[in-house]
Amino acid sequence: EAGVVQSPRYKIIEKKQPVAFWCNPISGHNTLYWYRQNLGQGPELLIRYENEEAVDDSQLPKDRFSAERLKGVDSTLKIQPAELGDSAVYLCASSPWTSGGAQETQYFGPGTRLLVL
Amino acid sequence: ELKVEQNPLFLSMQEGKNYTIYCNYSTTSDRLYWYRQDPGKSLESLFVLLSNGAVKQEGRLMASLDTKARLSTLHITAAVHDLSATYFCAIRKTGSARQLTFGSGTQLTVLP
Numbered sequence: 001e002a003g004v005v006q007s008p009r010y011k012i013i014e015k016k017q018p019v020a021f022w023c024n025p026i027s028g029h030n031t032l033y034w035y036r037q038n039l040g041q042g043p044e045l046l047i048r049y050e051n052e053e054a055v056d057d058s059q060l061p062k063d064r065f066s067a068e069r070l071k072g073v074d075s076t077l078k079i080q081p082a083e084l085g086d087s088a089v090y091l092c093a094s095s096p097w098t099s100g101g102a103q104e105t106q107y108f109g110p111g112t113r114l115l116v117l
Numbered sequence: 118e119l120k121v122e123q124n125p126l127f128l129s130m131q132e133g134k135n136y137t138i139y140c141n142y143s144t145t146s147d148r149l150y151w152y153r154q155d156p157g158k159s160l161e162s163l164f165v166l167l168s169n170g171a172v173k174q175e176g177r178l179m180a181s182l183d184t185k186a187r188l189s190t191l192h193i194t195a196a197v198h199d200l201s202a203t204y205f206c207a208i209r210k211t212g213s214a215r216q217l218t219f220g221s222g223t224q225l226t227v228l229p
Contacts, residue, residue, distance in 0.1 A: 042205050043160070045217065106162070108159040110159045
């Protein structure tokens with residue numbers, strides 16, 4: 001079974017430029033998450049989707065960050081304009097829709113490593 | 118504010134030795150996860166602990182959960198070099214509907 005796919009794997013941009021990350025979750029997983037992981041830290045949730053609906057975006061800096069999951073499958077996270085402090089690894093994860101238990105485990109993609117110069 | 122604290126943050130140990138990583142959290146939680154991350158790679162799920170007293174083991178790793186103390190441990194038995202990685206615990210706050218809060222991670226290096 002294919003895992004969570006993300007692209008690109010690496011991105012270097014200058015500040016004030018836009019950037020976009022793409023994620024394709026595991027087939028059949030209704031829930032999709034975007035996380036940001038700063039160096040030496042654990043991941044922090046940016047946004048969570050249930051199908052195409054963003055059900056938790058309280059941690060997303062909405063002045064410059066946006067996300068979409070139009071057909072309830074793959075998703076795009078965008079930053080415009082990027083700032084120096086946005087340098088981090090952006091992780092996508094997915095989980096199946098269940099009523100609970102270990103099946104709610106989140107499966108992570110390899111991440112996109114962003115460097116803003 | 119919800120806090121998840123791991124210690125130690127850095128751990129070097131000799132092959133064959135035993136050690137424990139601790140994960141403390143500041144609020145009630147209905148599940149706790151342990152993940153492993155190799156350098157430049159993504160997070161791999163190791164264990165999900167769902168109830169007080171839960172214990173799970175896989176190879177040289179054993180995880181346990183004490184919800185009353187708000188503490189989970191990850192015990193390493195007879196460490197081998199392949200266990201070198203960063204280990205994260207993460208909790209789902211009771212009633213938070215799938216939102217995980219991660220600790221800062223413990224970077225483990227197993228020396229020959």
